[in-house]
Amino acid sequence: DIVMTQSPDSLAVSLGERATINCKSSQSVLYSSNNKNYLAWYQQKPGQPPKLLISWASTRESGVTDRFSGSGSGTDFTLTISSLQAEDVAVYYCQQYYSTPLSFGQGTKLEIK
Amino acid sequence: QVQLVESGGGVVQPGRSLRLSCVASGFIFNSYAMHWVRQAPGKGLEWVAATPYDGSNKYYADSVKGRFTISRDDSKNTLYLQMNSLRADDTALYYCARDRGARPASFDYWGQGTLVTVSS
Numbered sequence: 001d002i003v004m005t006q007s008p009d010s011l012a013v014s015l016g017e018r019a020t021i022n023c024k025s026s027q028s029v030l031y032s033s034n035n036k037n038y039l040a041w042y043q044q045k046p047g048q049p050p051k052l053l054i055s056w057a058s059t060r061e062s063g064v065t066d067r068f069s070g071s072g073s074g075t076d077f078t079l080t081i082s083s084l085q086a087e088d089v090a091v092y093y094c095q096q097y098y099s100t101p102l103s104f105g106q107g108t109k110l111e112i113k
Numbered sequence: 114q115v116q117l118v119e120s121g122g123g124v125v126q127p128g129r130s131l132r133l134s135c136v137a138s139g140f141i142f143n144s145y146a147m148h149w150v151r152q153a154p155g156k157g158l159e160w161v162a163a164t165p166y167d168g169s170n171k172y173y174a175d176s177v178k179g180r181f182t183i184s185r186d187d188s189k190n191t192l193y194l195q196m197n198s199l200r201a202d203d204t205a206l207y208y209c210a211r212d213r214g215a216r217p218a219s220f221d222y223w224g225q226g227t228l229v230t231v232s233s
Contacts, residue, residue: 001175040219042158049208049223050158061221093158097218100172102148102160 002026002096006105012113019081021108023094028074031098038098041070041079044107045090054079086112115139115222117209122227125199133227135192135209143167143187146212148220149194151205151229161207162194163217172217177203199231 003026013019029038037057042050052061054070057077067082081088089112094105121133133149149161162183163172171183182195192209206228210220 049225052219052221055213055219095219100217101174102217104158107157
């Protein structure tokens with residue numbers, strides 16, 4: 001089973017500053033036959049279901065602001081919010097879909113400093 | 114628009130059973146894999162089970178294997194989760210989620226969830 005580990009567990013960033021969240025998988029989620037990383041990022045605000053932000057490690061979903069970007073390959077991934085806005089306060093999760101059982105990271109809580 | 118509406122949650126004693134339902138609308142149900150994902154109070158997300166678009170295989174988390182069964186009725190656009198031998202650590206908000214494709218991958222639409230509380 002693939003274990004996903006996020007860092008940090010919580011993060012406080014000033015408005016307008018950059019926020020960076022890391023995600024590490026216990027084994028590679030890069031599928032060599034198509035050179036795609038089977039990694040997604042979600043945002044969950046209080047009292048709401050999660051929202052898919054990014055698939056394939058770096059492809060933003062339709063309607064997601066370009067302040068959000070994903071990068072990385074193999075076992076190490078990063079979600080970057082380029083200029084933090086108040087509405088970005090949430091918990092962020094990474095998820096691998098390389099193999100079942102599918103698995104999430106433990107979450108990173110993002111707050112305003 | 115895509116909608117997923119879960120129901121069937123409630124308070125149940127340990128060892129008993131419960132069946133959750135998720136009615137889907139706004140998309141061609143039998144073209145997508147579907148999932149159950151749960152979230153214990155104040156905790157993170159845990160994937161529970163998945164069924165591909167054709168229901169040919171079922172996939173389960175180790176924590177529920179042998180106790181939970183996922184199924185789908187494409188004629189009713191409905192996803193189910195039969196939960197048997199429930200335990201206190203099954204207490205969670207259970208989300209129904211649509212996959213982005215036909216096989217298990219990422220989840221592009223989620224319901225609001227239905228709360229399951231296992232307690233004596």
